[in-house]
Amino acid sequence: MTSDAGGTSPLDRAAVLTLVSDQLAQILEVTPADIDEDIPFDVLGADSLALIELVEALEESLAGASAGFHIDDEDLEGLGCVRDAVDYVVAKLQLA
Numbered sequence: 001m002t003s004d005a006g007g008t009s010p011l012d013r014a015a016v017l018t019l020v021s022d023q024l025a026q027i028l029e030v031t032p033a034d035i036d037e038d039i040p041f042d043v044l045g046a047d048s049l050a051l052i053e054l055v056e057a058l059e060e061s062l063a064g065a066s067a068g069f070h071i072d073d074e075d076l077e078g079l080g081c082v083r084d085a086v087d088y089v090v091a092k093l094q095l096a
Helices: 014-027 046-063 082-093
Strands: none
Touching: 014 046, 014 082, 046 082
């Protein structure tokens, strides 16, 4: 129901995956190539503080795609790996 008047490229799953991987890589001080979407966050070295940083970065980055985009604390507990986070964001933004 919203139009893309800003002319920005549309978000799809691949774009969300890149965003999540890039943000997490920056937080963990690794390269995005080191981030595999199926490796659990704790195995990647992401503790609860890193995940909070990731959530804050995603909320800031996605604010333009969805006004007031927010990841609930209860939902964060269910995200075990990058794939979970990407699938969550895609569902929350209702991307096909």
